[in-house]
Amino acid sequence: MHQRTSRAHQRGRGVMATIVLAFVLGGGLIAVLYAWSQRGVADAAPAAVPAPPVPAAAPPASIDERAARAERAMRDTRLFAPPGDNAFELYLRVLDADPANATARNALGDLFPYALIYIEERLAAGDASDAARMLALMQRADADAPALPRLSTALAELRAAQAPLPPGERGAIPTPAARPEAPEPAPAIVTAPADATPGSPPAPATVAVQPPAPAPQPDPAAPAVAPTALVAATAPQVLSRAQARYPVIAMRRRIEGQVELEFTVLKDGSVDDVRVLASDPAGVFDREAVAAMQRWRFAPQRAQQRARRVFDFRLD
The missing domain is CATH 1.20.5 (Single alpha-helices involved in coiled-coils or other helix-helix interfaces)
Incomplete structure (x- = not known):
């Protein structure tokens, strides 16, 4: 059991x-x-992609680096183009970092007259966009430049001319200019011969044409009118002449011109108060002509006097 x-x-x-x-x-x-089963789910899920590393921000360029880029653009004659990489714009960036930078200010002063020529060329070519870009840069460089209002007006006129007309609106059709009427010929005087008798065949008529009225002769007693040209005053004897330096930019672009100056010759023969009366192209050679004129020396004289000289800038 x-x-x-x-x-x-x-x-x-x-x-x-x-x-x-x-x-x-x-x-x-x-x-x-x-x-x-969990391993299969993990194998089917996409692998996580790691985020790419964020690149570190590049340090801002120093003043020396900006100045070096501007100088290279000047040597390569990239004066105003391409946008963002030209000498004028690069020197403006130097001034943004250092407003008292003398090198950048002098370079912009040298480039300013050529910027005027560049804008005028762009306006003549109908390129309003590039002209507006360069005009904005010039306003940054010198907002009080006397040529800016004229260029702004020309740019506005070009844009207005390029603006399309609204649908259904047509421009005014210009009427042809009235042609000057030709002067009427002098009436002919028909005379019959004196010995004509009634019933005889008509003799050929003699046609006499009145000669045109003689042109009025000038009164010899009236004073002759001189042409409206500037006549340079006679200056004393020149003892030494300083040659004007040809601007490098003008030489590279094959630009020629002239500058007419008015100045004061002091008693000791030195030059003072040099002023630009006319220049062509405007502003391109003014600085060099004035600098050369200030170094001229004349023979001493009893009293100071005003005189004029013309500097011609010509390439061989």
């Missing part, structure tokens, strides 16, 4: 162990299957 009870007890313990083992194996199988 006791042996039967012990065997039943052992059989029960074996069944419980089998059940526990089944649960353990089943839980492990479930864990393995779950892990495999």
